[in-house]
Amino acid sequence: xxxxxxxxxxxxxxxxxxxxxxxxxxxxxxxxxxxxxxxxxxxxxxxxxxxxxxxxxxxxxxxxxxxxxxxxxxxxxxxxxxxxxxxxxxxxxxxxxxxxxxxxxxxxxxxxxxxxxxxxxxxxxxxxxxxxxxxxxxxxxxxxxxxxxxxxxxxxxxxxxxxxxxxxxxxxxxxxxxxxxxxxxxxxxxxxxxxxxxxxxxxxxxxxxxxxxxxxxxxxxxxxxxxxxxxxxxxxxxxxxxxxxxxxxxxxxxxxxxxxxxxxxxxxxxxxxxxxxxxxxxxxxxxxxxxxxxxxxxxxxxxxxxxxxxxxxxxxxxxxxxxxxxxxx
Ligand SMILES: CC(C)(COP(=O)(O)OP(=O)(O)OC[C@H]1O[C@@H](n2cnc3c(N)ncnc32)[C@H](O)[C@@H]1OP(=O)(O)O)[C@@H](O)C(=O)NCCC(=O)NCCS
Numbered sequence: 001x002x003x004x005x006x007x008x009x010x011x012x013x014x015x016x017x018x019x020x021x022x023x024x025x026x027x028x029x030x031x032x033x034x035x036x037x038x039x040x041x042x043x044x045x046x047x048x049x050x051x052x053x054x055x056x057x058x059x060x061x062x063x064x065x066x067x068x069x070x071x072x073x074x075x076x077x078x079x080x081x082x083x084x085x086x087x088x089x090x091x092x093x094x095x096x097x098x099x100x101x102x103x104x105x106x107x108x109x110x111x112x113x114x115x116x117x118x119x120x121x122x123x124x125x126x127x128x129x130x131x132x133x134x135x136x137x138x139x140x141x142x143x144x145x146x147x148x149x150x151x152x153x154x155x156x157x158x159x160x161x162x163x164x165x166x167x168x169x170x171x172x173x174x175x176x177x178x179x180x181x182x183x184x185x186x187x188x189x190x191x192x193x194x195x196x197x198x199x200x201x202x203x204x205x206x207x208x209x210x211x212x213x214x215x216x217x218x219x220x221x222x223x224x225x226x227x228x229x230x231x232x233x234x235x236x237x238x239x240x241x242x243x244x245x246x247x248x249x250x251x252x253x254x255x256x257x258x259x260x261x262x263x264x265x266x267x268x269x270x271x272x273x274x275x276x277x278x279x280x281x282x283x284x285x286x287x288x289x290x291x292x293x294x295x296x297x298x299x300x301x302x303x304x305x306x307x308x309x310x311x312x313x314x315x316x317x318x319x320x321x322x323x324x325x326x327x328x329x
Contacts, residue, residue, distance in 0.1 A: 005178025006131030007138075009327060010072070011169040013065025014297040015058040015143075016284065019048040023159070030155040037159045042260025046162030046285030048147040054088045056097035058165035059143035062293070063102055066139065070169035074102040077169075078135035080109040081125060083118025083142045083289035085318070086149055087111055090199070098141065107139070115194070116256050116317025117184070118142055118289035119166070120325050123313075124182035126170045141167040142289035149196055151216035160258070161217070162285035166293025180243035180310070180326040183235060186319045190227060193220045194318035228262045231322040233269035236314040239324035240270065245310065247271045250326075252305055256315035257281040257291040266314060278304065288317065305329050 022045040023034035037043055049058065059082055067074060080095045087094040095109035114121040119142030126138035143165030152158045173179075197203050198214025209215070232255065240247065253272050255263045260281060267277045278299045287294060292313050299305045307329055314324040 005173040005180060005328070007127045007170045008173045008178035009168045009329070010171045011066045011068070011070025012167065012293065012297040012300055013062045013069055014164065014166040014294045015061035015065070016164050016294070017047045017049045017053070017058065019050060020045050021048050026159055029152055030158060032155045032159055041160060042281050043159065043285045044282040047164060049145045049163045055084055055086050055143045055145045055165070056088050056094050056101065058145070058163065059094060059098045059141045059167070060101040062143065062165040062167035063098055063139055063141055066167035066169045067102070070171070072137060072169060074104040075106055076137050077104045077107040077139050079126065079129060079138040080104055080107045081112055081122040081138065081140045083112045083114065083122045083140070084144055085113055085115050085118070085288060086144045086146055094143065114317065114321045114323070115319055116258065116286070116288045116291065117315040117319070117321040117323040118317070119292050120182065120313060120315050120323035121184050121321070123168070123170070123179070123325055124184050124323065127179050127182055130170060130172055136172060138170040139167060140170060141165060142291070142293045144288040144290050146217065146288055149215065149217050151213060154216065156221055157217050157219050160286045162287050164284055164287040164290040164294050166290050166297050168293055168296065177328050180245070180328055181239055182323070182325040183238050183242060184323040185235065186321040188319065190320040193224050193227070193320065225259065225262065227320055228258065228316045229265045231316045231320065232256070232262060232266040232314050235316070235322045235324040236266055236270050236312060239312060239314070239326050243326040245326060249310055250312050251276065251309040252299060252311045253277045254292055254295050254299060254311055254313045256317070257284065257295060258286045258316070
């Protein structure tokens with residue numbers, strides 16, 4: 001059986017930008033079709049951030065909503081973790097801008113870079129800090145503006161990604177509710193399967209690096225797909241085992257929203273019927289670190305996660321990284 005939970009989710013929030021980019025819009029931009037995108041990915045449209053707004057703005061909106069849902073003030077926070085690969089600037093952390101925006105003067109703030117697995121990495125860190133009693137209230141946000149790193153002339157990638165943010169407020173467990181387990185993993189041998197080569201110190205901004213398109217996401221889609229199916233299946237199986245749960249005890253599987261076929265393969269591996277899998281991929285595409293907290297917030301607000309129910313979250317992303325978590329509400 002799982003040990004007593006350290007931390008629980010007290011509130012959730014999400015921020016979805018207003019601009020919609022449909023598959024039909026993309027048909028006018030690259031050689032693709034609505035039918036191809038739906039069939040290969042399950043995506044119908046994605047949301048893009050408005051001009052003049054940044055990742056920290058989406059994160060701030062999601063954070064305010066999560067705080068209000070939790071019934072806490074920003075000054076109550078001890079820590080802010082933002083999971084992102086599309087932060088506002090090279091440094092400081094996007095979490096510092098969120099801290100400034102909400103006035104969380106008592107918090108330590110930092111970012112986590114684990115691509116699409118980043119939110120669950122953040123959740124795992126928050127659980128450890130709360131478990132050691134070093135922190136009481138931790139805000140974990142997944143926020144991305146991948147549209148700013150996407151090459152809209154590359155049909156292999158531009159159909160996949162969207163922008164958004166989701167947030168949770170974590171607090172010490174009240175006993176029964178809380179995180180039943182988390183696991184994180186990575187394999188740097190596959191780092192170049194999904195990455196952005198530019199704007200680090202290896203390829204700093206220059207005319208040459210921009211001409212070479214180093215400011216855009218590069219991906220070996222087919223290989224990433226294969227790795228994703230294996231890693232998502234294993235991460236999900238391991239968390240069930242670690243938390244002492246059977247598939248029947250999972251009320252809702254919340255997978256990273258990258259591709260419907262990857263989600264179906266993960267559900268099949270766990271023997272969880274699709275009715276118990278949360279999917280909003282068609283509306284938002286792959287929002288990387290934001291995908292799970294957005295889905296979690298939607299699931300709660302739709303009444304699909306009620307008190308006492310168990311959710312399993314599982315993610316996979318560039319790095320390669322993977323992560324999973326089981327939580328009882
Ligand atoms: C990207 C992905 C949808 C492509 O689907 P796929 O079934 O693997 O397709 P393939 O890569 O085998 O490509 C098949 C053909 O479709 C073409 N194609 C790629 N993107 C296309 C698009 N948007 N529209 C039309 N055709 C496209 C390819 O060029 C290829 O053509 P070719 O056979 O003439 O070379 C799929 O590989 C995938 O989802 N990978 C994982 C990506 C992911 O989730 N990344 C984030 C991880 S967090």
